[in-house]
Amino acid sequence: MADLVLTTFDWVPETPRGYVRDLRVRWALEEAGLPYRVESTPFRERTAEHFAHQPFGQAPWLTDGDLSIFESGAILLHLGERSATLLPVDPHGRSDAIEWLFPALNSVEMASLPWSLFKFSGDTDDTSGWRLFDQFLKARLQHMEPVLAGREWLAGTFSVADILMADVLRLVDRFDGLANYPACRGYVARATARPAFAKAHADQMAHFAAAV
Numbered sequence: 369m370a371d372l373v374l375t376t377f378d379w380v381p382e383t384p385r386g387y388v389r390d391l392r393v394r395w396a397l398e399e400a401g402l403p404y405r406v407e408s409t410p411f412r413e414r415t416a417e418h419f420a421h422q423p424f425g426q427a428p429w430l431t432d433g434d435l436s437i438f439e440s441g442a443i444l445l446h447l448g449e450r451s452a453t454l455l456p457v458d459p460h461g462r463s464d465a466i467e468w469l470f471p472a473l474n475s476v477e478m479a480s481l482p483w484s485l486f487k488f489s490g491d492t493d494d495t496s497g498w499r500l501f502d503q504f505l506k507a508r509l510q511h512m513e514p515v516l517a518g519r520e521w522l523a524g525t526f527s528v529a530d531i532l533m534a535d536v537l538r539l540v541d542r543f544d545g546l547a548n549y550p551a552c553r554g555y556v557a558r559a560t561a562r563p564a565f566a567k568a569h570a571d572q573m574a575h576f577a578a579a580v
């Protein structure tokens with residue numbers, strides 16, 4: 369039996385399918401070729417066991433033997449430590465990859481998430497709320513654009529930092545938010561063309577399609 373067990377919801381509504389954060393973890397596991405299995409936790413009724421693994425009642429979490437890890441960034445960092453495919457071994461590349469995990473979550477996703485929630489709910493009339501979050505995201509993308517125009521991957525070679533950043537940006541791309549940022553868009557296209565992404569995406573879609 370695989371030591372690595374990824375837990376995600378047993379079901380989610382149609383709209384987020386293909387974007388649930390277990391995909392980041394599946395993607396990393398596929399890139400690294402690490403054996404794993406996927407388990408489900410109820411979406412509708414969050415159990416005490418769920419909160420014991422993920423204090424906010426969210427998904428995903430990963431167990432590795434007797435370790436239980438929540439937060440997609442922490443999980444990717446853990447997997448990176450298990451595989452040189454995911455985290456470079458040279459000190460500079462490794463430091464860069466670890467460093468980029470944080471702005472992916474704390475600078476870019478911090479802005480892209482509220483923007484995407486407005487988009488999801490169709491609440492994009494010219495209100496002060498929409499303008500605020502649209503500007504917030506653009507302020508981040510404006511600086512990601514020259515970064516990504518100058519390199520193929522964030523830390524020299526492909527790493528967990530790219531899994532995280534590309535997954536964050538791909539949600540923006542879903543709503544055409546990268547139209548004016550060709551380097552960001554090209555980066556998402558490059559990352560999601562990888563066979564490991566295709567496998568992770570197909571597996572997540574199949575997982576939720578099988579749900580009752």
Ligand SMILES: N[C@@H](CCC(=O)N[C@@H](CS)C(=O)NCC(=O)O)C(=O)O
Nearest residue numbers: 387388389425426427428439440441
């Ligand atoms: N910061 C967390 C966010 C996890 C998260 O928002 N998960 C979503 C699924 S993609 C979720 O559980 N949504 C249901 C909820 O928040 O109740 C991480 O990166 O792991």
